[in-house]
Amino acid sequence: MSEAQREKGEQSLPDEPLLPEFSLDSLDDVVASRRGFLTFLLAGSVALFLATVPFAARFLGHRKEGFPKVAVGRVADVPYGGARPFAYPGKDNTALLVHLPNGEWRAYEGTCTHLSCVVYWDPASERLICPCHNAAFAAETGAVLMGPPRYPLPRIELSVEGDTVYAVGIKT
Amino acid sequence: MMNQTDVQTLQQRAGQLRKVAIALVVIVAAQIVALEVVLRGWQGRETVIVFAGIGASALLCAIAVIIFLLTRKRLPR
Numbered sequence: 001m002s003e004a005q006r007e008k009g010e011q012s013l014p015d016e017p018l019l020p021e022f023s024l025d026s027l028d029d030v031v032a033s034r035r036g037f038l039t040f041l042l043a044g045s046v047a048l049f050l051a052t053v054p055f056a057a058r059f060l061g062h063r064k065e066g067f068p069k070v071a072v073g074r075v076a077d078v079p080y081g082g083a084r085p086f087a088y089p090g091k092d093n094t095a096l097l098v099h100l101p102n103g104e105w106r107a108y109e110g111t112c113t114h115l116s117c118v119v120y121w122d123p124a125s126e127r128l129i130c131p132c133h134n135a136a137f138a139a140e141t142g143a144v145l146m147g148p149p150r151y152p153l154p155r156i157e158l159s160v161e162g163d164t165v166y167a168v169g170i171k172t
Numbered sequence: 173m174m175n176q177t178d179v180q181t182l183q184q185r186a187g188q189l190r191k192v193a194i195a196l197v198v199i200v201a202a203q204i205v206a207l208e209v210v211l212r213g214w215q216g217r218e219t220v221i222v223f224a225g226i227g228a229s230a231l232l233c234a235i236a237v238i239i240f241l242l243t244r245k246r247l248p249r
Contacts, residue, residue, distance in 0.1 A: 034189045041196035042240045048203040049233035052210045052226045059219060113216075151216050 067169040072097050072107065075163045083121030085110060088156055088167045094118055095156055096128065097165065098139055105165055107156035108142050114149040128153060192243045199236045203229050 135147025213221030
């Protein structure tokens with residue numbers, strides 16, 4: 001480009017910035033006002049509060065509904081020292097029915113209280129085992145014996161009527 | 173042309189808005205902590221902790237609304 005052309009070019013584009021979308025002196029750069037910022041913070045505060053409401057609703061709803069009485073198995077189907085899975089209180093809630101060697105019945109929610117992996121019954125050690133982090137729960141109480149869970153397995157209340165075992169509630 | 177009094181008034185208002193903004197930022201940060209408390213309580217099935225977190229969040233939200241409305245009242249748009 002010659003000197004003359006360069007001069008001509010400069011004259012034809014007097015004040016046009018090199019990168020218009022990144023102009024430094026445009027009023028469009030002012031995108032937030034003080035008032036707008038405060039409104040944004042208030043909206044964030046309200047949104048954070050509203051985010052907690054479903055938790056309360058679920059807790060209150062759970063108590064109101066109560067628990068159904070569901071037949072989970074026949075006595076003859078689960079031998080001493082054995083276990084069988086079932087769903088309680090809903091179809092998507094896994095649970096585990098355990099027939100202890102001393103003849104007593106226990107049932108627990110079937111998901112680990114650590115990260116919700118499905119636990120299984122280990123008849124050799126007579127413990128409930130979570131395979132994800134090698135956690136173990138006591139069959140008698142659901143207490144944590146080993147591993148990272150901080151809370152015991154929630155116990156499902158049972159009622160043995162005749163030759164049928166019913167789940168009637170969850171101890172919280 | 174603005175006189176000296178107008179400039180001082182504007183400076184005072186700007187200072188008030190800055191304080192309000194700081195207060196709201198602190199409240200929002202505390203609400204994030206409260207939400208974390210609720211989530212942990214939920215995970216551990218601790219009803220008391222869940223409702224304590226929700227209560228704290230509600231209280232902070234109410235304070236934020238009051239502060240915002242007071243600011244709106246005091247300062248013309």
